[in-house]
Amino acid sequence: MNDAHPQSVTGPSTASGIQARARRALAQLDAVLPDVDALYQDLHEHPELSGQEARTAAEVARRLEAEGYEVSRDVGGHGVVGLLRNGDGPTVLLRGDMDALPVEEKTGLPYSSRARTEDGAPVMHACGHDVHTACLVGTAAVLARSRDAWRGTLMVVGQPAEETLQGAKAMLDAGLYSRFGTPDAVLGQHTAPLPVGTFMHREGVTMMGSAHVRLRLFGRGSHGAQPELSVDPVVLGASVVMRLQTIVSRALSPLEAAVVTVGSFQAGTRANVIPDEAVLELTVRTEDEAVQARVLAAIERIAKGEAAASGAPKPPQVEVLNRGPVNRNDPELIRRVRDAHAEWFGREALVPGVLVTASEDFPFFAQGPERPVPIAYWFMGITPRKAWEEAPGATPQEKVAHLPGPHSSHYAPDREGSLRSGCESLTVAALACLHGGDASVNH
Ligand SMILES: [Zn+2]
Ligand SMILES: [Zn+2]
Incomplete structure (x- = not known):
């Protein structure tokens, strides 16, 4: 249990060490990406509505087990928890949501969903949760294969039923923190209609x-x-x-x-x-x-x-x-993540943070049994560069108004770019919170 000895992830900045550790860990990414891509296309083609994510959860659980995670299934519905203990250090929870929406897909992609519910309603990954899940599994694999680059415990969480704002709470009510330990930091990312490879962070309230x-x-x-x-x-x-x-x-x-x-x-x-x-x-x-x-x-x-x-x-x-609840980023934790992203992707990849009026159930993870848990949630761009450049408007806001966003039947992330940058962003954020590994100093 971590409650007795909470580990600080907000000590002196390790930003200068991030490049070397991230390079070391992400050397595994090219080997992992083909399976991330296969999983993404499979999930996109077979989306499942909130509370019905049995197939998605099984795919996630199987892959985590293959990478050496200790896996628990059916935690608060179809929730999956994968634990990887790798020496002394903070416990970092990585969260990806797995559910889809009752939307009819009109992207025309070869891996489009033709899924229907029993009563004939269309189902589509119109909110990009397939990207989140594929990047979660990819990051879990990258970190499992680079254990000399970090120390601590990873808690990888495949969350069901985000769209109904029930899944996070159901997992917590099912004893997520009492069974597996209260994490020292919780990290999550969401796709956004910004240029692929860009990221948006905001201190304090990020979603209403x-x-x-x-x-x-x-x-x-x-x-x-x-x-x-x-x-x-x-x-x-x-x-x-x-x-x-x-x-x-x-x-x-x-x-x-x-x-x-x-x-x-x-x-x-x-x-x-x-x-x-x-x-x-x-x-x-x-x-x-x-x-x-x-x-x-x-x-x-x-x-x-x-x-x-x-x-x-x-x-x-x-x-x-x-x-x-209001999604309130821990200021120090989100700064740490943002600084690490700036160092890895370059300052030009960061978009100024704006308050998003949409809501999430991610902030439930901040409700620890004995103390609030620091959370950090950021947005990752998924719009193909060409579509972004061709969208009318001079400001990002004008362009976003002309591009398909989350919940649109035309929401089609740039596949390669989103999966690569999404795995990188989650890996780099995790490393920024975990302690440095034995091999990280000299690289
Ligand atoms: Zn959504
Ligand atoms: Zn969403």
Whole structure:
């Protein structure tokens, strides 16, 4: 157990040693890459939805075992944990998420997914989790084959069900830290529509926290020709949707970042019937837990107030269905990772960090049983250079708006470049946290 003797990964910077150790470890990469590529194409062609990652998990577990990892399967659903102990030093958790999305692939790639669920829904790796998983396995192999370049313990985690924000918590609830030890650092990376070979790091909040809210608005149905007999939940719902727009613009300071989106509005079945109720589903994103609490309170107030103004027969039902915490990078750890990346890839490969409004369940890994665990999460570019150059716009933001991003049916990472740079970035980050090995000094 590491709890008794937490190892510091934030001592004096070892950045100057990174080049030599990374060169030594990554000398293994060319031998590992063909299998990383084969795994990537296989996963891309056979994506599995959140909670159904049995085949993906088996592929990951088999490969980790072949590299000498002590492997545990079915940790919190289809979670895989691979441990490699290599002398005294910190425990570093490397995390890759494994699940896909209900999206129909339109990339036209030869290894496109034709997968369907039992009820016929299309499935695609539209968020790049196949890149994350392939690079996780590649990094695990590189580090297993270069044990003289580092000391410490690697905890390689294939995580299920990220898209539903359930997998990380399920693995922790299943005893990830109590069974395998609390890590001293947790590292994770995500693909982004930036040029391949570039990386984006941000200190502090890197992704917003999220909440999924359902509002059930009660009215009183009637014939569509006799609205005077009804309390129309469609009109009530429309008022709620419009009034919700005032939360960000009027209830928050311009310096407080937040998003309130009504993504679903369900009511009624036909033109001449006023229904009994309307159901709205919202996503809320905030940079801060306190702001999230204020936004959720405002949503409830507005729903209740509009229902009262409509003469609704009873108050609305307001449910928070799930919450994802704010992704807050440990400043020292992310600086360490960023410095190591700058040294390995060159300063020009680093993109200034911006706050991402999307959410992740990665920050659950920061919740150690006895103390917070430092986490670092960064973005890796996967857009082919040519596509980037040809995309209209002068600024990165304008270009990104014209390129397929995560969750798009056209999301197609530059395969070779992404797999190579993704393995390198995770390996270099891991080495920056692990202690130097016996052979690292003289190289
Ligand atoms: Zn996603
Ligand atoms: Zn994702």
